[in-house]
Amino acid sequence: MFESLSDRLDSAFHILKGRNKITEINIAESVKEIRRALVDADVSYKIAKQFTDTVKEKALGSDVLVSLKPGQLMTKIVRDEMASLMGGEAADFKIEGKPAVVLMSGLQGSGKTTFSAKLANYLKTKKTRKPLLVACDVYRPAAIDQLHVLGEQIGVDVFSNKESKDPVEISKAAIAHAKANGHNLVIIDTAGRLAIDEEMMREIKAVHTAVEPNETLFVVDSMTGQDAVNTAKAFNDVLDYDGVILTKLDGDTRGGAALTIKAVVDKPIKFVGTGEKMDALDVFHPSRMADRILGMGDVVSLVERAQEQFDEEKARDMQKKIAKNQFGFDDFLDQIQQIKKMGNMKDLMGMIPGMGKMMRNIDIDDDAFKHIEAMIHSMTPEERTNPSVINGSRRKRIARGAGRDITEVNKLLKQFADMSKMMKMMQSQGGKRNMMNMMRGMR
Structure with a gap:
């Protein structure tokens, strides 16, 4: 997870090792390396520059902390700023309601269907909810079948109607079914496309208007880097969603999406997918992620x-x-x-x-x-x-x-x-x- 970025940042901090104090001269080289590391991790140059300008300003203004070695001080400053860039604190997830409705959105191939099942499993086991998964991808029968298989695997009911091609009709029927059968949570898996198009946006907007979800989530493949950030912005302009889900964070990802999506869209990352198994889901904690990127571990999550x-x-x-x-x-x-x-x-x-x-x-x-x-x-x-x-x-x-x-x-x-x-x-x-x-x- 973010191995290349971690190595590059470590090299940047290494520049300051052995120095007695931080000066404008020796910090400039370190900051330059940090900026390069972020750009190589697919962070936009604008955000990378804003980030390193802030780091430099805080580092030069920290001469009161003379007891710390420069490398340690720089690491702390970068860690705090990185956590702030990603949102600072873990975001709330609102699932109050009878039933509460969660609407999933995203492009095809982002892992939306799988993550819908993971989220149902998480809320079932950790929050003692009784979820109902809803298959609203009316264009891909395989997606409907996949959701039924996953639902059976985790012991969660799935609502679908292959005869209907209207996702609004299916969503409304699913909510009525949930109320009649004691489900207090509905998770709606919507259709995606290979790229953003007007028809998809009109359709997801219609579902959103019809069901008035407690949470609207945008699912994005973290391995697509800066493209993920651009797609997140396009969806948010239409849906004004509540949060982002990053999938495939265990893959060979450079980290740009995780680092910058909050700064660009101003919406928090709420969950991350870290593997194929149904329990491979984590609540996103910006400070813990910053610790892991900088090689400090994540003891709290382990405990x-x-x-x-x-x-x-x-x-x-x-x-x-x-x-x-x-x-x-x-x-x-x-x-x-x-x-x-x-x-x-x-x-x-x-x-x-x-x-x-x-x-x-x-x-x-x-x-x-x-x-x-x-x-x-x-x-x-x-x-x-x-x-x-x-x-x-x-x-x-x-x-x-x-x-x-x-x-x-x-x-x-x-x-x-x-x-x-x-x-x-x-x-x-x-x-x-x-x-x-x-x-x-x-x-």
Whole structure:
């Protein structure tokens, strides 16, 4: 995510490393590099210049912060200005109403249909809503079929009418259906085109007028860069929508759309799509995104994801098992499942400060745990409950059953034993002291 931009900005900050203070001379070179980095990321020159002029002015006026190194000061200034450029704070999402109506708009191929389903899944699980998806792309039967498939996948009802070619009629019928069947949220997926045309704009405007949505969202492919910003402006001139959705942010995007869409259209980015899975949706936080672009990680989002998967009752049960030395491979497997639910592993690692750059050229399979899971599933119930019974012949059988080498089984058992020992120490009084002693002994 924004890897090229992150590298270029890092190079710009590097210019100031080792300097005792910021002066107009040494800051000029750094600002010039920042501006180049933004333009290369598909930020318009006008906005890039405004941004760097502000950064320069604030940097030269910050001589009171003499305790900070110039590179650190510049990073903070750029981070704060970048967060401000993207909107400053996360935007509100208004879904009050019986039912509340969300209207999706955008070009064909932007990921609108998929994101409609992701949003329904998000609001169903996080906001305890009962959504109804509405298929209003009357030109592409495949889009209607796709929405039905996605709806079935996430357990959300889908309303469609392939006999009608009138999206206004379908939208009104869907809202009536929602009221009659207890749905408190309606998400309308509209038709898109390969390019902006008058017919599409008249049609989406007619639907907008007929349903009076609580939220009108514009979905845009972030990989289209500055073109995305121009398209967003054209749609906003007609719809005056409430917010922007950026899809495919996990792809090879340069970042121009995310950085400048708020400045050009004056509408906030509300959500971002970060993958193909139905739970690959994040609320957009400008400050957190600025942190990630500058390699500072995003610990807050990481903790939030962990808390979403945290089961207090299971945690208490696990603590009891650890205290009684009863923590087994079934419990370990349960922990793996909770980690996997948090999202893409490489994305999670990128949220840890300093890890993003380290993990950049390392491929982490989404099924990174599959070999471990295979070995655990190859164990008998007794072996999973009481790993101490696993002798040499059992290790060979487990390896054969999982299709792995016996050395991998040995490594898993050793890691599990070390982890169990460490968890046991942390449960006891003076656990940290004992663990430090153990770590010294391992040197």
